[in-house]
Amino acid sequence: MAGMIKRVVSILMLIYGLIIPAFASELRGYDEFQIPAGYNIPIMSLQEFSTAYCEEGEPLKFITTTDIYVYESNIIPKGTSLSGYIEKKNEPIKGTNASMKVFINKMCLSDGFEIPIKAYIYTPNNNLIGGELTPPLKWNKIPHYQRWTMFRAMGVLQYVPGAERKMGEHVTIAAGANLTMVLAAPINMSHTLIN
Secondary structure (H helix, E strand, O other): OHHHHHHHHHHHHHHHHHHHHHHHHHHHOOOOEEEOOOOEEEEEEOOOEEOOOOOOOOEEEEEEOOOEEEOOEEEEOOOOEEEEEEEEEEOOEEOEOOEEEEEEEEEEOOOOOEEEEEEEEOOOOOOOEEOOEOOEOOEEEEEEEOHHHHHHOOEEEEEEEOOOEOEOOOOEEOOOOEEEEEEOOOEEEOOOOOO
């Protein structure tokens, strides 16, 4: 008798374990999607920001410029708003232009649902906007002798950069600038818009 009850209970648990998750996903009407870390999303700046007049922590607004699809589902529609701020700012110095790092921490879908994200504005210089080496302050003339003419002591005067560099300049991103956002952590999309 006890063995029969155990079999019936185990069969019921098996049925419950197979049917209920499938039924629950049908009730929900959508699946959870994951956008992996390192994924690039094209965005556009909605405001001008610069190292000249913005400070660290300055709030910034962006929007996506394309639809992002996973399989056949449009999970991030074009025009989704993004919020971020200037995470780090470096002033210009002699020899180096100003630089800043922009962190994006929130995505707001068109129905008002907000999703926390971790992303940066992408640049090849470790996501640092600006920070380039400035041009030389002056150029020096140096004779350059070619190997095949050294026995004749013939040479050419060449201009080479001097030891000093120009003062760095501030970096500015214009409103409407097309940028690329790179995800620092995956986004788990449990909420999608239904068209």
